[in-house]
């Protein structure tokens with residue numbers, strides 16, 4: 001039956017085992033963040049629209065087509081955040097972290113909003129877990145965030161991930177490179193799409209992340225790697241040395257869909273779906289803090305796409321440790337007491353006397369994938385001993401009040 005209301009296109013509810021996977025991913029990420037001495041920051045969902053327009057770039061798909069943008073009642077132009085980096089940079093400056101903690105690793109989690117055409121792994125509301133590392137110019141910071149990313153995937157049991165990486169150089173490298181790319185786009189004017197024709201003067205790099213252009217045409221264009229300055233070349237080669245223990249490949253045509261990147265950019269994908277389906281992505285953005293009015297501050301980070309990542313995680317089903325079967329309504333009070341004790345010892349405990357007969361309660365215990373059932377009725381209360389059944393083996397035994405160690409994993 002469909003009710004009167006359904007979710008909007010591209011929005012969805014996350015239910016059942018999927019919720020557990022999201023939860024588990026966040027839990028392993030939090031453990032990894034702690035090991036890297038990375039601190040949480042909670043950023044708002046709604047920000048001034050200009051924050052995103054000025055950082056992500058006016059001629060990017062996100063800003064041109066995908067932002068949820070509206071005028072608030074007081075006339076302020078606001079947007080639902082399409083990503084987290086811009087907000088974290090705003091917060092870094094707004095709270096004077098460049099003075100109090102100039103070198104800091106911050107992480108965030110939560111929903112992002114982009115009005116894209118929905119398809120597999122692409123939603124209008126999706127979740128990210130992101131990291132931003134401020135204050136370090138040297139490539140070891142890039143290596144730190146990349147190893148954090150691999151640690152998270154490995155802890156989540158996803159081992160077949162690979163990283164595509166590239167360097168976009170700095171502003172100096174771009175000055176040399178951009179005119180060459182413009183000439184190429186002019187020469188291929190009739191082969192490129194409307195968007196790329198329009199953008200070629202203002203932001204020709206967008207050609208490389210345009211979904212309409214063929215890989216062959218992209219591969220025949222001049223590569224930004226050919227005109228790198230010495231500093232950028234050294235930065236990239238040192239980074240490649242630091243991360244050589246990981247499955248990493250240099251892709252000289254990788255650019256990203258956001259304008260703020262300088263030098264390193266990367267995307268992580270699984271061998272099972274291929275490189276066009278990025279599970280996470282990130283890079284360095286050494287100019288963004290300054291462009292928002294802060295002091296020159298380098299930074300590098302990434303964001304994990306949670307929906308795409310959980311697709312690769314095994315189902316995490318929760319097991320109830322002890323399900324209490326209440327034999328007779330008059331024992332419900334005692335059952336609540338027993339449940340309280342088990343829970344206080346960290347055991348997942350459930351009961352459902354309203355299910356009806358012992359048989360019906362057993363069915364519930366089975367459905368909840370319980371490890372043990374504990375019977376509670378007249379005899380048990382009188383003797384102070386409970387009958388227990390271990391569900392996986394069918395083994396039955398009795399335990400006394402307070403003998404809970406048997407249930408521990």
Ligand code: HAM
Nearest residue numbers: 083085122123126278279280281282283301302303305
């Ligand atoms: P992004 O590449 O736009 O980068 O997004 C990061 C990841 O979020 C993508 O690789 C993808 O897995 C996921 N994602 C993006 N859009 C969608 C969507 N519509 N539906 C589902 N998943 C999606 C950023 O957002 C940057 N802020 C990353 C970063 C942090 N760079 C430096 N620091």
